[in-house]
Amino acid sequence: MQSCIVIGGGIIGGLTALNLLQQGVSVTLLERQEFGRESSWAGGGIVSPLYPWRYPAAISALAYWSQGFYPQLAQELFAATGLDPEVSSTGLLWLDHAESEQALAWAQAQQQPLDQLSATQVYQRVPQLAPGFTQALWQADLGNVRNPRLLAALKARLLQFADFSLHEHTPVLGLQQANGRVCGVQSAEGEILADAVVLAAGAWSGDLLAQAGWQLPVQPVKGQMLLYKAAPGWLSTMVLYQGRYAIPRRDGHILVGSTLEYAGYDKTTTAEAAISLEASAARLLPDLAEQRPVMQWAGLRPGSTDGIPAIGAVDQLPGLWLNTGHFRNGLVLAPAACRLLVDLMLQQPPIIAPEPYAAARQLQPL
Incomplete structure (x- = not known):
């Protein structure tokens, strides 16, 4: 494989592209909006499932590998770009x-x-x-990553590769097929061809597959967050109670989240969510009740039936590969999920057993 198109510019698409580039594959990445500004930007950045004991072994395997790799990834990105993703082992x-x-x-x-x-x-x-x-x-030993900075560093690193091409604000309109294979995409900029196509479009992945006649149970699930500002070091560790959490950043910012809403592609923030999150913040850390949040935002997670992502080849559409459906754990699982996919694409020994993530497990004909 000499060339690949990656659809989606979040942490999954970006790290898939980085892994391919490091293996000598030319990559064209298409993002419908701006790189790194959807679900990956909006999350809290905890490098663990919220309740890891509730998850199946397939999630744990990806999470353990990623947790061990994140400090190395942050160091490599920082050394290459001067941008620090701020991986912090707060517990x-x-x-x-x-x-x-x-x-x-x-x-x-x-x-x-x-x-x-x-x-x-x-x-x-x-x-x-x-x-x-x-x-x-x-x-x-659990930590968090400052995901907006991680994505900024990842974008800067990708742009250092001569054989990388980034197309922002470029929706993919459909898959291009020839001789029984997916050989490229139709985009807003025209036809783009490659040896393989990776679909890593998060909550939007199912829409594109539906155009090709296949149903993938991935849907948008909105999450809203609040941001507070305290003195650096005021909160030393992450705290979690009844599904709501507070995450400290090195500069004193504290994230409080998050909601879980099935509202389609609506990303608007609501007063109801703000009231609920402010109550959770006060229930955890009463001093925050005396402050007004400095920011509220929403993102759309790629919700899936059991939270297990689809990673691997689409046998029904040769030439197409999936890396999507990570639900609430995209940042948690990204390093392992992307490494696993590229191992499979390049026929290298996979880092973990790939069978639980097979695309055929989730795809159904329309």
Whole structure:
């Protein structure tokens, strides 16, 4: 394979392109809007599923590999571009969680460093917490990445390759086929041909496959977030309670999220979500109740039936490959998902067993 078209300029499309370029493949990336400004930009950047013990082994395998790789990825991007993705190992506290026994059993079986803390230990670690929490689960090695900076660094790195071409504000209108194979795309700029096409368009992936006669159960799921500003170091670790979290950044910004809304492609922010998120912020960290959020935004996750992404070849459309449907865990799973896809595309030994992610598992004819 000498050339590839990647559809989608989020973390999945961008890291797929980087892996291909590093293997000597020429890449053309098409993004319907601006690179890195959809779901990947909007998320919180926790490098873990919110409740990892609830997920199947297929998610865990991708998550473990990615967690180990993120510090190296950040260092490589920083060295190449001067832009720091800010991967920070802050640790994560799950406060008063009803599934503590299940989580601890999972951690022992998976050899994960999950501990249970008493109330005294919790407040010693995060004295800013609201009163009344009685215990917590704690994993010290979990981190977060400042995803807008990660995407900026990734874009800058891609543009350093002579055999990379980025087409922003260029919707893909359809797949180009010849001799029984997908050989390119029809875009707003005209026909573009390549040896292979990777569909990594997030929530929009199903729409393009539907035009080719196939149904992929990927749909947009809106999430809204709030941003607060505190002094650097005021909150030292991530905290999570009843599905809502606070994530500290190095400069003192604190992200609070997020909602889970099935509203089609509507990305507008709402007062109802703001009120709900502000209440969650105050329930976790009362000092935030005295502040007004400095920003509110929304993004569209690529929701899928079981959260397991489709990664691999589309046997029904030779020449087309999928890397989509990561739902809430696109940033979490991206390094492993993209490496796995490129391993398969170039017929290299895969980093993990690829069978759970086979596209045929999810595709249905229309």
